[in-house]
Amino acid sequence: MAEFAAKYGPWALITGASEGTGAEFARQLAAKGLNLILIARREGPLDALAEEIGKAHTVKVITATVDLTKKDAATRIAEIAAPFEVGLMIANAGADTNGSLFLDRDIADWEALVAMNVSTTMKLVHHFGQGMRARGRGGMILVGSGACYGGLNGLGVYCASKGFVMNLAEGLWAEFRHYGIDVLNLILGRTDTPAHRKILEEGGQPIPSDMASPVDVARIGLEQLPHGPIYNWGSPNDQPGFAPQSPDARRARIVMIEEMSTAYAAKK
Numbered sequence: 674m675a676e677f678a679a680k681y682g683p684w685a686l687i688t689g690a691s692e693g694t695g696a697e698f699a700r701q702l703a704a705k706g707l708n709l710i711l712i713a714r715r716e717g718p719l720d721a722l723a724e725e726i727g728k729a730h731t732v733k734v735i736t737a738t739v740d741l742t743k744k745d746a747a748t749r750i751a752e753i754a755a756p757f758e759v760g761l762m763i764a765n766a767g768a769d770t771n772g773s774l775f776l777d778r779d780i781a782d783w784e785a786l787v788a789m790n791v792s793t794t795m796k797l798v799h800h801f802g803q804g805m806r807a808r809g810r811g812g813m814i815l816v817g818s819g820a821c822y823g824g825l826n827g828l829g830v831y832c833a834s835k836g837f838v839m840n841l842a843e844g845l846w847a848e849f850r851h852y853g854i855d856v857l858n859l860i861l862g863r864t865d866t867p868a869h870r871k872i873l874e875e876g877g878q879p880i881p882s883d884m885a886s887p888v889d890v891a892r893i894g895l896e897q898l899p900h901g902p903i904y905n906w907g908s909p910n911d912q913p914g915f916a917p918q919s920p921d922a923r924r925a926r927i928v929m930i931e932e933m934s935t936a937y938a939a940k941k
């Protein structure tokens with residue numbers, strides 16, 4: 674525990690920290706002795722989590738409401754975090770809550786998703802990377818999705834944004850390891866978060882029984898942090914994962930996943 678805090682402390686900043694995987698990262702980091710800066714849009718859930726953590730641990734917890742889709746989100750977060758030494762940055766928020774085909778949604782909704790997953794994520798990595806490089810230590814977890822491995826029906830912008838995150842993480846892992854900074858793209862499959870349940874319910878889809886638990890995701894994410902650049906949820910690091918290379922294999926993947934989702938929705 675002391676080793677973890679010495680490498681990644683004394684403060685951790687988590688986006689999308691009010692529930693699900695973000696909240697679990699917060700609980701588990703508090704147990705490891707890290708102080709926390711928790712970011713989300715809703716004040717109530719953030720304050721409730723801060724109170725819960727405050728009762729269980731002696732760490733300091735700061736909360737701030739920031740909308741990550743806004744242009745100035747990263748600047749605001751940098752200002753909030755300025756007095757603190759952030760040794761771990763977890764860019765957790767990033768689901769596609771549009772749940773829609775591309776043309777059925779206003780372009781502004783897709784721009785918001787790109788702003789959160791691409792621009793704000795990149796700016797946060799750039800900002801917090803400076804302090805970590807100066808200190809010669811630190812870590813970044815960019816929470817990703819298996820959607821990063823190629824475009825999928827109804828998920829084009831989401832897949833593209835998560836592909837950006839994976840490529841960014843791989844490139845920066847190569848650079849940042851020379852500064853003592855660990856970078857991990859934690860590539861998730863279906864996970865039992867309130868946000869994901871809401872998307873399934875809104876789409877009229879059944880709740881799968883085999884979703885990953887946020888507790889396991891946070892635990893394994895923190896364990897895997899020194900072993901970047903990517904971790905495929907549920908797969909050992911020496912397995913190739915779901916990343917077909919040839920055009921034929923990529924086309925087959927798109928069609929197969931579309932057929933799987935259609936068959937799954939029809940079972941309801």
Ligand SMILES: NC(=O)c1ccc[n+]([C@@H]2O[C@H](COP(=O)([O-])OP(=O)(O)OC[C@H]3O[C@@H](n4cnc5c(N)ncnc54)[C@H](OP(=O)(O)O)[C@@H]3O)[C@@H](O)[C@H]2O)c1
Nearest residue numbers: 689691693713714715741766767768818863864866868869
């Ligand atoms: N759940 C899954 O099945 C699944 C599968 C693959 C990958 N992932 C990845 O796992 C991560 C977490 O996913 P999730 O299902 O928990 O949904 P999520 O919407 O990415 O995360 C929920 C958290 O993010 C906050 N949040 C959402 N939009 C925000 C915004 N615009 N600005 C600030 N905070 C925002 C929410 O609080 P507020 O509402 O208060 O802002 C909440 O704390 C994402 O990166 C997602 O892509 C999830």
